[in-house]
Amino acid sequence: FYSEEKVLTFFTDNHLLLSNYLHRHDVPYDEELILTSDFGHDHLSLLGFPREQLPPELARLSHSELDAALFCQDIVEALEMYQVEEGLSFFLTRKEQEEIAALMKAALPNHEFAEIEFGSLLLDWSDFVTECENLFEGDLWEYKQCLRIRDAIQLVIEIAPPELSAKILSIVREPDQTFSAILTDRRKRLDAPDEITLRQERFWYQGMVTRQGTVLRRDLIRNGWFKRPS
Known part of the structure; x- marks a missing residue:
């Protein structure tokens, strides 16, 4: 799963919500997802890849559908997530x-x-x-x-x-x-x-x-x- 935004979190059951979300929409995914933190927070933009290098499921999507600024907000709303201010560091399971x-x-x-x-x-x-x-x-x-x-x-x-x-x-x-x-x-x-x-x-x-x-x-x-x- 590619993203240039830090929207998804795998610290609680959000990873289950995400897996269910992808499954319901027939989007293939690796069940053992690798976190971007494993690569020093290098974020990949879908719009930065030539179409022929994208997986078939993503290559057929429009330019706006591949824009992280748009689809990440859709995911936030679908998973009912809320943003946490940087000055208020807390996390409740x-x-x-x-x-x-x-x-x-x-x-x-x-x-x-x-x-x-x-x-x-x-x-x-x-x-x-x-x-x-x-x-x-x-x-x-x-x-x-x-x-x-x-x-x-x-x-x-x-x-x-x-x-x-x-x-x-x-x-x-x-x-x-x-x-x-x-x-x-x-x-x-x-x-x-x-x-x-x-x-x-x-x-x-x-x-x-x-x-x-x-x-x-x-x-x-x-x-x-x-x-x-x-």
């Missing part, structure tokens, strides 16, 4: 994802986050922290919604088995440290919702991010955030 999903559904049976893939919550938290580093342009309600994501992550950390809990903690350590560093007015705190009960103090509700957009700052003024204690 399918077994761990299923275990987390079961824990969340048991602890939060009717909660909106129970139906969301945990990996997406981790990425959402990281994206929110990055936005706050630059400038949070949402309103106070949106800001609090993002803090609720961290609540859900913390719940899983507290109820998961020790090894899995430690793994999730290592995943959020970097965005947590970043978020803590950009908080100001730490003597004040936003009210945390009571929908999730946690053992740990929620540092993410203590203070406010330094770089506040116009809408967030307006909402904070309306809610008396900047009032001096009498």
Whole structure:
């Protein structure tokens, strides 16, 4: 299988999904696929080969069908894969994802986050922290919604088995440290919702991010955030 993009991963059961995908579409493949890492990450472009050198199954495809920028995205969608930001290095196995999903559904049976893939919550938290580093342009309600994501992550950390809990903690350590560093007015705190009960103090509700957009700052003024204690 040729590719100039690092789209396919063989670290979990994605290789089974891929094999099934190729089989269903009658695409021959070597069951013992060699990873490109074995060749120092040399990537081969299908468009870089003369047609006569391509396997017959590929030679009959159009130019656009051989373009990795197009077919890799199709594979990503077909296998329901999601990209991981370089700054957020984590990897959860399918077994761990299923275990987390079961824990969340048991602890939060009717909660909106129970139906969301945990990996997406981790990425959402990281994206929110990055936005706050630059400038949070949402309103106070949106800001609090993002803090609720961290609540859900913390719940899983507290109820998961020790090894899995430690793994999730290592995943959020970097965005947590970043978020803590950009908080100001730490003597004040936003009210945390009571929908999730946690053992740990929620540092993410203590203070406010330094770089506040116009809408967030307006909402904070309306809610008396900047009032001096009498």
